[in-house]
Amino acid sequence: MTLTDLTLAGARDGLRAKQFSSEELTLAHLEAIEALNPRLNAFTTVSHARALDQARAADVVLGQGQGRALTGLPLAIKDLFCTEGVRTTAGSKILGPFVPPYESTVTANLLRDGAVFLGKANMDEFAMGSSNMTSAWGAVENPWKRRQDAEAVLVPGGSSGGSAAAVAARLALGATGTDTGGSIRQPASFCGIAGIKPTYGRCSRWGVVAFASSLDQAGPFARTVEDCAILLGSMAGHDPKDSTSADIPVPDFAAACRRGVRGMRIGVPREYRLDGMPDDIERLWQQGAGWLREAGAEIVDVSLPHTKYGVTTYYIVAPAECSSNLARYDGVRFGLREDGADLRELYEKTRAAGFGAEVRRRILIGTYVLSAGYYDAYYLRAQKVRALILRDFTEVFTKVDALLTPTAPSAAFAQGDNMDDPVKMYLNDVFTIPASMAGVPGMSVPAGLDANGLPLGLQVIGKPFDEETVFTVSAAVERAAKFDTLPALRAGN
Amino acid sequence: MSLDAATVRRIASLARIHVEDAEVATLQTELNSILGWIEQLNEVNVDGIEPLTGAAQMALKMRDDVVTDGGYTEKVLANAPERAGSFYVVPKVVE
Numbered sequence: 001m002t003l004t005d006l007t008l009a010g011a012r013d014g015l016r017a018k019q020f021s022s023e024e025l026t027l028a029h030l031e032a033i034e035a036l037n038p039r040l041n042a043f044t045t046v047s048h049a050r051a052l053d054q055a056r057a058a059d060v061v062l063g064q065g066q067g068r069a070l071t072g073l074p075l076a077i078k079d080l081f082c083t084e085g086v087r088t089t090a091g092s093k094i095l096g097p098f099v100p101p102y103e104s105t106v107t108a109n110l111l112r113d114g115a116v117f118l119g120k121a122n123m124d125e126f127a128m129g130s131s132n133m134t135s136a137w138g139a140v141e142n143p144w145k146r147r148q149d150a151e152a153v154l155v156p157g158g159s160s161g162g163s164a165a166a167v168a169a170r171l172a173l174g175a176t177g178t179d180t181g182g183s184i185r186q187p188a189s190f191c192g193i194a195g196i197k198p199t200y201g202r203c204s205r206w207g208v209v210a211f212a213s214s215l216d217q218a219g220p221f222a223r224t225v226e227d228c229a230i231l232l233g234s235m236a237g238h239d240p241k242d243s244t245s246a247d248i249p250v251p252d253f254a255a256a257c258r259r260g261v262r263g264m265r266i267g268v269p270r271e272y273r274l275d276g277m278p279d280d281i282e283r284l285w286q287q288g289a290g291w292l293r294e295a296g297a298e299i300v301d302v303s304l305p306h307t308k309y310g311v312t313t314y315y316i317v318a319p320a321e322c323s324s325n326l327a328r329y330d331g332v333r334f335g336l337r338e339d340g341a342d343l344r345e346l347y348e349k350t351r352a353a354g355f356g357a358e359v360r361r362r363i364l365i366g367t368y369v370l371s372a373g374y375y376d377a378y379y380l381r382a383q384k385v386r387a388l389i390l391r392d393f394t395e396v397f398t399k400v401d402a403l404l405t406p407t408a409p410s411a412a413f414a415q416g417d418n419m420d421d422p423v424k425m426y427l428n429d430v431f432t433i434p435a436s437m438a439g440v441p442g443m444s445v446p447a448g449l450d451a452n453g454l455p456l457g458l459q460v461i462g463k464p465f466d467e468e469t470v471f472t473v474s475a476a477v478e479r480a481a482k483f484d485t486l487p488a489l490r491a492g493n
Numbered sequence: 494m495s496l497d498a499a500t501v502r503r504i505a506s507l508a509r510i511h512v513e514d515a516e517v518a519t520l521q522t523e524l525n526s527i528l529g530w531i532e533q534l535n536e537v538n539v540d541g542i543e544p545l546t547g548a549a550q551m552a553l554k555m556r557d558d559v560v561t562d563g564g565y566t567e568k569v570l571a572n573a574p575e576r577a578g579s580f581y582v583v584p585k586v587v588e
Contacts, residue, residue: 097572098572099571099572101565101568101569101571101572102568200547200548201548201551214546214547214548215548240554240556243553243554244547244553246551247554306537309533309534309537312530312531312533312534313534315527315530315531316531316534323508327509330509331574332573332574332581332583333569333572333573333581334572334573334574335572335574336574337574337575339584340584341584342584342585342586343583343584343586344509345511345584346583346584347509348506348509348510348511349511351508351509351510351511352510352511352512355510360510361520361523361524361527363508363510364501364504364505364508364510364520364524365524365527365528367504367507367508368496368500368504368524368528371504371507378531380544381534381535381537381539382534383544383545383546384537384539384542384543384544384545385534385537385539386544386545387542387543387544387545388537388539388542390545390548421526422523422526422527423526423527423530436548437548438548439547439548
C-alpha cells in the first residue's frame with residue numbers, strides 16, 4: 001500500500017483502524033515533497049518538524065480513540081492563509097519577511113479538527129493570476145504532461161496553483177485554496193482534481209490575505225468530491241470576526257455526496273461557449289449532461305444572458321477592491337521596506353520593489369476606475385452589471401436545481417503562453433467568474449481527458465448556501481466519469 | 494477614454510507606486526488595452542438597475558460597540574521593519 005495514493009477518507013479510515021500511524025502517513029508525504037518539490041515548486045515553505053509534531057500529537061489522540069474529522073491527515077495550506085509562526089507571503093516579495101502572529105479562522109478550524117499542515121502552497125502573487133506565473137517565488141509545474149510534446153512544462157492554473165499541483169502529485173491528501181474569480185476551480189480542472197468554491201460567506205475570510213473582499217472565498221481541493229466535502233465541513237462556519245460570514249448551520253456535506261440526482265433539474269446555459277473553444281470540451285460537456293440524464297436528472301436548456309460581461313465586470317470590481325486592500329502595504333508596519341528620503345518616497349519605493357507586474361497593473365487600473373470623474377463610468381456601471389449577473393442566476397434557479405458547464409475554456413497551457421496580453425489570460429476565467437460575481441457555489445470535477453491526454457473539468461453551480469446539491473450533482477458526475485488517469489509526475493512514480 | 498502618459502504618472506502617484514520613466518509607455522499600452530476591452534460594458538443597458546456592492550445576500554450583523562480584543566503590542570510590532578519601543582519608526586514628517 002502506498003500511503004500517498006490514499007484518498008483523504010481512506011486515510012482517515014486507515015488511521016482509525018490502526019493500519020498505519022499519522023507519523024507514517026505524514027512522513028510519506030514529506031518524503032514525496034522532498035523528492036518532487038524541487039521540480040514542481042508547489043510548496044514555498046515546508047514545515048517538516050512542525051508537521052511531524054502535529055502527527056505525533058494526532059497519534060496520541062487516535063490511540064485514545066478520540067479522533068476528530070481530520071485527526072492526523074496531512075494537508076497543504078495556500079500561502080494566502082495566515083498561519084501563526086509560519087511565514088505567510090501571499091506569493092509576494094512585499095510580504096516576504098512576514099510571520100503572522102495569529103492563525104486564520106479557516107486554518108484554525110482545520111487544526112481544531114486535528115489536521116496536520118505540511119507547509120504553505122505556492123500561488124499567484126496576491127491570488128492575481130490564472131497560471132501561477134505571477135508568484136514572486138517562481139512558477140509551479142503542472143504534474144500532467146501532454147501525450148505529444150511531453151517536454152512542454154504546463155501551468156497548474158491559478159491562483160491556487162501550488163495547492164492543486166500538490167494534491168494532484170500526491171504531495172498532500174488535500175489542500176486549502178481561495179477563489180476570487182476561479183482560483184480554485186480552474187486549477188482543479190487543469191490538474192485533474194476536485195475543488196469547490198463555496199457560497200460567499202460560507203467560510204470566514206478572517207486571516208486570509210485580502211484581494212477583493214466582496215469576492216474572496218476559501219474552499220478545499222482534494223482528489224475526490226467526498227474528500228472536498230469532508231474538508232469544507234471543517235473549514236466552514238460562522239465567525240464573529242468576519243461580518244460577512246454566514247450565521248447558518250453547516251450541513252453534513254459528505255452525506256450529500258451519497259444522494260442521487262433522480263428528479264433533479266439541471267440547467268445547461270447556452271452562453272457557456274466560446275469561439276475557438278476546443279471540441280473536446282464541448283463534447284465532454286454534452287457527455288456530462290448525458291450522464292446526469294442517465295442517473296435520472298432532467299436536463300434543461302437555460303440562458304444566463306449577461307455571462308459574457310462577467311469577466312469585464314470582474315476586471316473593474318476586483319482591481320478596485322484590490323487597490324484599496326493593498327494600500328496597507330506601506331513598508332511601515334510589516335513586510336518589505338525600501339528606505340526613502342521622506343515618507344512618501346519610502347511608500348513609493350517600497351511598493352515599486354515589493355509588487356510584481358500583474359499586481360501593479362491591477363492596483364493602477366483599480367486606482368483609475370475609482371478616481372474622481374471616472375467612478376460612475378467604470379465602477380458604478382460595473383456594480384450595476386454585477387446586479388444583472390446575479391439576477392440571471394436568481395431567475396434561472398427558479399427553474400433548475402443546479403447548472404452544469406465546462407470549468408475552463410481550455411486544458412492546461414504551457415508556461416509562457418497567454419503572457420503577451422493580459423486580456424487573453426483574463427479570459428481563461430470566463431466560465432468561473434459569473435458564479436463569483438453572484439456569490440453562488442461552484443465546483444470543478446475531473447470528468448475526462450482532451451486529445452492530448454490532459455484533464456478537463458466540468459463545473460457544477462448551485463444556489464446560494466446549497467452546496468449540498470452541488471456535492472450531490474458533482475458526485476454523480478464523478479461516479480459516471482470514472483476518472484482514474486494519473487499525472488505523469490507523482491509520488492512513488 | 495484613453496490614458497495619456499501624464500495620467501499614468503498621476504495614477505501611479507495616487508497609488509504611491511514609483512514608476513520609472515522608461516516604464517510609462519509600456520504601462521500606458523497595457524492599461525489602455527485593458528480599459529479598451531472594458532468599454533464593452535457600455536453596451537449593457539443598466540437603466541434603473543441598483544448597483545450591487547457585494548455578494549453576501551444578508552443583512553450585516555450588529556453587535557455592541559465594545560472592545561472585544563486587543564492588548565497585543567508586542568505581537569503587532571513583531572513584524573515592524575523598524576521600531577523604537579512600542580512605536581513604528583518612519584522618516585521625519587514634521588520639521
